[in-house]
Amino acid sequence: MNITLRVWRQAGPDTEGHMETIEVPDVSEHMSFLEMIDVVNDRLTLEGKEPIAIDSDCREGICGTCGVMINRQAHGPVRATVCQLHMRSFDDGETIDVEPWRADAFPVVKDLVVDRSAFDRIIAAGGYISAPTGSAPEAHSTPVKKADADHAFDAATCIACGACVAACPNGSAMLFTAAKVTHLGLLPQGQPERGSRVLNMINQHDEEGFGGCTNIGECTAVCPKGIPFDTISQLNRDMLGALLRGE
Template identity: 70%
Template sequence: MTQTRDSETAAGTPKREMRLTLKIWRQPNHDAPGKIHTYEVDDISEDMSFLEMLDVLNEQLNAAGEEPIAFDSDCREGICGQCGLMIDGEAHGPEVTTTCQLHMRSFKDGDTITVEPWRADAFPVVKDLVVDRGAFDRIIQQGGYVSVNTGAAPDAHATPVPKDKADRAFDVATCIGCGACVAACPNGSASLFLGAKITHLGELPQGQAERDTRVVNMIGQHDHEGFGGCTNIGECTAACPKGIPLDVISRLNWDLHAALRHGH
């Protein structure tokens, strides 16, 4: 059995370091075939994030004159949603968090870890672990606008919003569009993402004027992009790092049926 190696920190506290085997999907572009490559990486601290571990591997590859692994990241604070990866077959890995907030203490010295891009036809691979999530942007664009007056700041509470609806809108607005719900869904459905966006504005008075056209147009774009249908398996909400609840999909369906009854 491989033993965990310790080193001393500046404070003299034992610090766990790991040696890992990484099986990583490499694909030069969307049209070229891809395959799994195997790498060994060591001196990995348990305090590193998963992306910092990949940074160490890329430094190692650069030093050897090899092409570094392409992967997405931006804020690295669990906010932007850019860092999604399939880690050992799970969206974002073994913890319910974003990949950038997944730390190496969730793994053990000597582990073999498989890293792949999001698995969804609607998210084509750009290179290696990078996928094109522009489909989400196009769905949002189909949502259009809300009819509110602009100009001087309104008085506080000029538009009353019941607290339960305000809380609900704030909760679902935490969706960061990372795509974990799609990657985790066996059908490749974006219904949780779509339901969060529909529910967010549907709960607020400012979102009522375009409510019917919004849901019809966004669902139409969702289907046009090639996302699958929802069969209420629940893997989406289980993988969601922001805890978007499954019942937003019920709200999505309710709004769609209402819009169809209204002739949209």
């Protein structure tokens, strides 16, 4: 198949960017989207041009490194990461618009690469259980209800790709934050820090310049891991509880 790419090109963080049109002939429908970009980059390199900067690492949908807007859909038309998106999801002759995640808290580094370090700082603000190495009690000393463990796991599968932010009309990272708050808040081990965790994480979230959540649900709809929307309610409940208790 043949496609036309319109790709965001931006030489550096402080330079103006623009959409560049690139014709891509002979695309196999079995290629992943990133493999298609690999082929394009090889051609650009041999033509003496700069290849498109794009991040990816594990290419099996779990590291969360890859992620671009494809036709204004985070990760493209399939609910999976870009590395798991295959060209069979597109039509022959289609024009595909590719842009970086856009949010104030995710400045563009180059072309399609953005800086998502804000996520790390949100986790550092409280997205953990303080359990110094060696201090752990025997694993079976605290049973956990299977339903809680499963629900916690569902929330814990977040890969921090940033699709939720890119898709959110408010540029909010509430789903990302809520996933961690819910994961740790549902487990007995997470109780002692539950209140301070949610408040500190939300403060950091706001400080990073992410927007407020208006409960629209675009985040969940594009989330490659299907982090449930109800985690955001859980976050809100935990936050109100913590505020009312005066934490």
